[in-house]
Amino acid sequence: MTAGDPRARDTSVDTIQRELTAFARRARATAARLHPELPLVSYTLLAHIDDQQGCRATDLAGHYMLDKSTVSRQIAALEKLGLVERRPDPDDHRVQVLHPTDAGTETLAATQGSRRAAVRDRLADWSEEDLNRFADYLLRYNSAH
Amino acid sequence: MTAGDPRARDTSVDTIQRELTAFARRARATAARLHPELPLVSYTLLAHIDDQQGCRATDLAGHYMLDKSTVSRQIAALEKLGLVERRPDPDDHRVQVLHPTDAGTETLAATQGSRRAAVRDRLADWSEEDLNRFADYLLRYNSAH
DNA sequence: TCGAATGAGTTGTACTATACAACCAATACC
DNA sequence: GGTATTGGTTGTATAGTACAACTCATTCGA
Numbered sequence: 001m002t003a004g005d006p007r008a009r010d011t012s013v014d015t016i017q018r019e020l021t022a023f024a025r026r027a028r029a030t031a032a033r034l035h036p037e038l039p040l041v042s043y044t045l046l047a048h049i050d051d052q053q054g055c056r057a058t059d060l061a062g063h064y065m066l067d068k069s070t071v072s073r074q075i076a077a078l079e080k081l082g083l084v085e086r087r088p089d090p091d092d093h094r095v096q097v098l099h100p101t102d103a104g105t106e107t108l109a110a111t112q113g114s115r116r117a118a119v120r121d122r123l124a125d126w127s128e129e130d131l132n133r134f135a136d137y138l139l140r141y142n143s144a145h
Numbered sequence: 146m147t148a149g150d151p152r153a154r155d156t157s158v159d160t161i162q163r164e165l166t167a168f169a170r171r172a173r174a175t176a177a178r179l180h181p182e183l184p185l186v187s188y189t190l191l192a193h194i195d196d197q198q199g200c201r202a203t204d205l206a207g208h209y210m211l212d213k214s215t216v217s218r219q220i221a222a223l224e225k226l227g228l229v230e231r232r233p234d235p236d237d238h239r240v241q242v243l244h245p246t247d248a249g250t251e252t253l254a255a256t257q258g259s260r261r262a263a264v265r266d267r268l269a270d271w272s273e274e275d276l277n278r279f280a281d282y283l284l285r286y287n288s289a290h
Numbered sequence: 291t292c293g294a295a296t297g298a299g300t301t302g303t304a305c306t307a308t309a310c311a312a313c314c315a316a317t318a319c320c
Numbered sequence: 321g322g323t324a325t326t327g328g329t330t331g332t333a334t335a336g337t338a339c340a341a342c343t344c345a346t347t348c349g350a
Binding site: 028039040041042066067069070073074092093094095 | 335336337338339340344345346
Binding site: 008009010011012013014015016017018019020021022023024025026027029030041044047063064065066115116119120122123126128130131132133134135137138139140141142144 | 160186260273
């Protein structure tokens with residue numbers, strides 16, 4: 001298989017697809033190990049809400065390609081746990097702006113700590129350049145289309 | 146943030162974690178769009194079985210960090226669909242060796258075609274070198290520990 | 291300016307994915 | 321030969337998800 005051979009691309013493409021999928025399949029187990037107290041999806045949405053200070057349910061659904069009903073229930077669960085609060089949007093009464101509560105921010109900080117430690121561990125022997133490039137590739141891949 | 150600053154590493158690590166998670170959250174929706182006839186996990190396991198010609202349920206559980214009961218049910222579903230068959234292992238009567246049936250191989254080929262096309266599309270403007278490196282990074286990340 | 295179309299969110303319902311525990315059967319190891 | 325281990329199934333419970341039908345608020349067009 002020489003350089004420029006279309007099969008070389010296909011091999012890489014297949015590997016990328018396979019490895020991304022394997023990662024996705026394992027994500028739940030990893031999350032359960034790292035923060036058994038906070039379900040995986042709840043954690044993800046809470047992190048996004050915190051990151052985007054003041055996002056809407058629809059934004060979450062769009063970002064993660066989830067149905068709005070799914071997000072609605074997830075938010076309800078997070079609210080019940082006291083981790084997220086809804087604020088009415090004065091400009092558009094259909095909208096609820098989501099914010100982490102103090103408890104939410106704390107919980108997130110704690111679990112984010114252990115998550116980051118785990119990922120950092122796993123990436124401990126990577127050069128800074130490789131980390132950077134890997135991060136860029138993922139961003140580029142995810143932002144396509 | 147200068148080079149060598151530990152925070153530079155953390156930024157990359159956070160991005161990697163965030164983007165991998167985002168990908169994982171979207172995987173189901175993507176799969177549903179690409180092959181509505183074959184549920185995501187079924188597809189993944191079938192692909193692995195095909196790849197590893199003759200693997201055991203336990204191997205699947207190990208590879209994807211799933212409980213053996215989960216795998217057992219998934220295999221049962223694939224068998225019911227006529228996509229996988231179990232062959233007894235003559236050396237160890239506890240073991241069932243899993244193989245794709247002809248129908249399984251066909252189904253896989255069809256869906257794999259559309260999947261690969263989608264990924265290839267999304268990676269169309271990547272240089273071969275970038276593809277290669279991205280694939281390597283993913284392999285390296287997934288094989289850690 | 292009113293009625294239709296659109297958009298945000300909720301709720302009913304159903305199904306997939308998953309884990310844990312208890313179990314059975316075959317094998318391996320003293 | 322008895323005990324521990326391993327591969328797999330089944331019962332049960334829960335998370336995660338989609339789709340459809342709904343409500344309420346907003347916008348837009350005639």
